Structures are given as structure tokens and as C-alpha cells.
Amino acid sequence: MTRTSTKHFTREKLLDQGVALIMERGYHGTGLQELLAGVGVPKGSFYNYFASKEEFCAEAIGHYIEPFIQLLEGYLARPGLDALAALKGYFRELIEELERRGYQGGCLLGNLIGEIGDTNPVCRAALRGAVHRYRDTLERGLARAQREGTVRADLDAGVMADLLADAWQGALLRMKVEQSTRPLEACIGGLLDGYFKAS
Structure with a gap:
């Protein structure tokens, strides 16, 4: 898998996880650290994927x-x-x-x-x-x-x-x-x- 496709795959996983968390806890109740942990993305990497x-x-x-x-x-x-x-x-x-x-x-x-x-x-x-x-x-x-x-x-x-x-x-x-x-x-x-x- 190329670096670009790996990044895209991780981004999609973050979106899947985000939808699930927001559905359960709302926008304000969804924390970025929990989101990243749920996908196995290192702490602090969120801004590599979203602004x-x-x-x-x-x-x-x-x-x-x-x-x-x-x-x-x-x-x-x-x-x-x-x-x-x-x-x-x-x-x-x-x-x-x-x-x-x-x-x-x-x-x-x-x-x-x-x-x-x-x-x-x-x-x-x-x-x-x-x-x-x-x-x-x-x-x-x-x-x-x-x-x-x-x-x-x-x-x-x-x-x-x-x-x-x-x-x-x-x-x-x-x-x-x-x-x-x-x-x-x-x-x-x-x-x-x-x-x-x-x-």
C-alpha cells in the first residue's frame, strides 16, 4: 500500500470512528484523543488528516x-x-x-x-x-x-x-x-x- 493510499485508509477509519462517536456522544462529547485511540493513530496526529x-x-x-x-x-x-x-x-x-x-x-x-x-x-x-x-x-x-x-x-x-x-x-x-x-x-x-x- 502506498503512503497516499495508507493515509486515505486511515482517514476513512477516522471518519468511520468519528461518525460512531458523534452519534453516541454528540459533537461536544467527542474528544480527539479518544477518536485517535479508537483507530490506533498516534496522539497528536489528528492535524495530519484534518485542519x-x-x-x-x-x-x-x-x-x-x-x-x-x-x-x-x-x-x-x-x-x-x-x-x-x-x-x-x-x-x-x-x-x-x-x-x-x-x-x-x-x-x-x-x-x-x-x-x-x-x-x-x-x-x-x-x-x-x-x-x-x-x-x-x-x-x-x-x-x-x-x-x-x-x-x-x-x-x-x-x-x-x-x-x-x-x-x-x-x-x-x-x-x-x-x-x-x-x-x-x-x-x-x-x-x-x-x-x-x-x-
Whole structure:
């Protein structure tokens, strides 16, 4: 492995570990020494990989959201699956995974928006970018469902995508309090099987 690829591999491990720690302890509760120790990186080496804790968190946000976008795009690309069924399948997989994890964590974006969304400009920009990327992917799926005739056409797909993303974040918070997937199921069922569905 070359020095460049080794550095990239270590950087990815730091981001993986950072996402896990931030999910568990929040931005302020995540210490750099603990992060480095978890990956086996020598003390004091953090700044070889990231310019600051803020920039690290901003990159962790992008690192976190990418698999969710890829999973959603994967569902939308499945042959023989219409867009509405793809969206339902995607959210069903997320709900099942959250149930397996015992309702822990929720969403890193929602957690960080609540903790530092209005106080940390670097992370706020990264959060806004991640939320918009996710929302835009939902919009593409809903727009296709409109063309396929399974989702109502009298509402803008972007408006519906905003509502779906916002309602899902709220349902994730409620899930933590209720220790149940019922808020998630009610959110997705109420929108994809109810309000958004073509009559």
C-alpha cells in the first residue's frame, strides 16, 4: 500500500470512528484523543488528516450521508420496481435497521442540527449540503412516481420531498422517546400510502 493510499485508509477509519462517536456522544462529547485511540493513530496526529475538529465534523457529515443516498439510489435503480415501491422499500429497510439497533442513534444530521446547527458555521454548511442532497434524491424519486401515476401530481415533488425529509427527522426524534418504530411507520405510511398517493 502506498503512503497516499495508507493515509486515505486511515482517514476513512477516522471518519468511520468519528461518525460512531458523534452519534453516541454528540459533537461536544467527542474528544480527539479518544477518536485517535479508537483507530490506533498516534496522539497528536489528528492535524495530519484534518485542519480542525470543525472540518473533521463537516467531513464526517458527508461521510455519514453518502451510504443513505447510495442505498436510496440503489432502490430507485432496481429493475421492475416503480419509484413509489422503491421509496417504501428504502424506508422499510431503515426502519428495520433502527429496530435491530434498539432505537439508538436516530440520524446524525438531526442530532447535530439540534446540537450545533445554529452555532457552528462550518458544520452548518455541511449539514445544509447533506440535507439538500438527501432531499434532492427524494425529490427525484417522487417526481418519477408522479410520472408513473402512483403519486399525486397536484403537489410539487420538491415540496413533497421537503415534507417527507422533515417529517422523517421528527419521527426519528419521537422514536427515541417512544422506544418504538411506530412514529416512523406512521410517518411513512401517512405520507407514501396516504397524503402523497395518487387517488
